[in-house]
Amino acid sequence: MKSSKKFIRTPLAAIAISLLSAPICAAEPFVVKDIRVEGLQRVEPGTVFTYLPVRVGETFTDDKGSDAIRALYNTGFFKHVKVESENNVLIINVEERPAISQIEFTGLKEFDKDGLKKSLKAAGVADGRYYDKSIIDKAEQELKRQYVSRGFYGAEIKTTITPVDRNRVAILFNVEEGDVSKIKLININGAETFKESTLLDEMQLSQGNWLSWYTKNNLYSKQKLVADLESIRSFYLSQGYLEFTIESTQVSISPDKTGMYLNINIKEGKQYKVSSVKLAGELLGKEEELNKLIQVKPGEIYSSTKLAASTAAIADKLGAYGYAFASTTPSTDLKKDTQLVDLTLTIEPGKRTYVRKINVLGNTKTRDDVIRREIRQLESSWYDSEKLKLSKDRVNRTGYFTDVDIGNEDVPNTTDQVDVNLKVTEKPTGSLSLGAGFSSTDKLILSAGITQDNIFGSGTSLGLNVNTGKTNRTLALSNYDPYFTEDGISRFTEVYTRSSKPLYYAGDTEYQIKSTGGSFKLGVPYSEVDRVFFGIGIETLSMTTSINTPIAYQSYIGQYGTSTLNIPLTVGWARDARDSALVPSRGTYQQANLEVGTAIGDLEYYRAYYQHQYFLPLFKGNVLSFNGEIGYGATYNGKEFPVTKNYYVGGIGSVRGYEPGTLGPRSVPNYYGVTTPLGGASKLIGNVEYTFPIPGSGVDKTLRLFGFFDAGNVYEKTPTFSDLRTSYGFGLSWISPLGPLKFSYGIPLSKKPEDRLQRFQFQIGTAF
Known part of the structure; x- marks a missing residue:
């Protein structure tokens, strides 16, 4: 005789049992001889057994039946669950939820389909997962949220569910985006x-x-x-x-x-002036020193900006003495009848703090030691905010990172220790530098360079530079190692071959200058921002002439011959106090260099060069930049200065609006009446640039506008301020994956009839 008792048939009954202690349909308890699961399609029986609160050999009761239905229903795998018994065999009868076979969209314009699928997957809707109406409702809300985030407040989402074979469904989201709000x-x-x-x-x-x-x-x-x-x-x-x-x-x-x-x-209320400013709290005997840092003065209009700068300066100063958690709390006493305010700055230095360890984060390519060698804060020493700021600037000046941030983290169970976290955001290690210009009289002049900075994360760089201009052609290979020794001595090596032809004799294959050589230079640091350089080079130069050869070059051949050997020695100095090598906004950069042709070779000359850059931050990302360069060359054996060592000015990187290297002295007209730029033994360059964020972009540094004023020229002997060529213009600066990119349009001011103009130019990888 068969007996069958149906305990619970639907989820609604399961909910009822959870609310009422008594079962809907009572059954006599029995010992389970076996368990059988019916209705499975994709779910494994073992999965069902895992969630059952009863095993073979145990006594089955109404309560366990209710628990079994609840547990299986909560898995989300099943739409219906029914528990029966037959001859002490427990029968679990289930109906699985349909699986999602595919998800498609119609009407998409603003979003990429794959991107939306990722968002839906995070909401629980994806191919292969079980279909649930409540989850689909959440998916619609997620899609709506995505559209609202982009201003599409009128977007409508309609979902179509289509059953397919093997208990599956296809989901189609019909999107009506509407217009952006x-x-x-x-x-x-x-x-x-x-x-x-x-x-x-x-x-x-x-x-x-x-x-x-x-x-x-x-x-x-x-x-x-x-x-x-x-x-x-x-x-x-x-x-x-x-x-x-x-x-x-x-x-x-x-x-x-x-x-x-x-x-x-x-x-708005009323405007207040400061009547008094005083310090309170624990001043550590440094009241006079801290008072000098307060920018808010009695008699001035109250300024929260100056107050914030004052409290930050005080915190930094105390941080330099090891008080990492020093705080300055300002309080105001308003005198409404006179519109005056008394200001009190209460200082709480806290405990003097040690740095337990320094963590370097975010560097996936750059080796830890490449970053740590720039850090001046030592582990297990007093916390020093000035050294941390210097460390941040030094890491920034490597040029390997788009962002550098330093933060502190408390050490658990201590009150006088912190961990310092230095987090970097790496930029692409390879860079491409390009320069080009167009004019009405000449075609494209192109220069290019490929540089692998921070190669293999080692901090060294390898560069290849190519110039394809009509006048000058160059192929140069260089390598720079900023830490050739552990003490920070840098090494720069270069090998090159160059050829030069007259700018306007494209068909003259005889007249040209060829040079091949190399150089080796060491840089020795003697402060955090200063470095001196010592170098030696070797260069062979050969020249062939024709009827078009300018007199200046014929004179050079008369004194030095058609083939020369040059062994130059160099000594230099550089000071880099900028806040960033990639996008400087404050600080200075200076360099001076002296190159001397020794008597070992055929050329006995010297060339001195000095450059000074100054970056002044103004407000909201506005930066005023200055650049000045001066160069002077002469001989010490009574001969004329070698024309092959002349400076050239004009174009990209000097005076925009003029063709590269065309300013200054020129040769006498040849048979065709054409003159050739000769350069000069000295040069003078000045640049002023005002950079500001594009209106409406906040303080975005990646895309900015700039205006400029350039002045400069080359001279046969001593540089003067006479006969300067000037220009002004505007441009666009973009921090691209290739490096700093600038488009500029220059308008010459003091042009002469012989000058050759080039209004539009672009460059990658240089500050000016």
């Missing part, structure tokens, strides 16, 4: 002292401009709005409005969901 209007109500346009400039969000396609600043974001409100608050506080408040903000959207409207209601 853009900010149409931003109103700032209550502004009396400042123009609304001034306050809008403090915000990231805007009503849109010609660059909004790149900055996306006309797309509403709650996070950006919160940051913008804080920026407006900081602006007023920096102007002394200590009672400034933001009373309310309203964000509305047009009925068609394409326009966003922002209303910001503010109350």
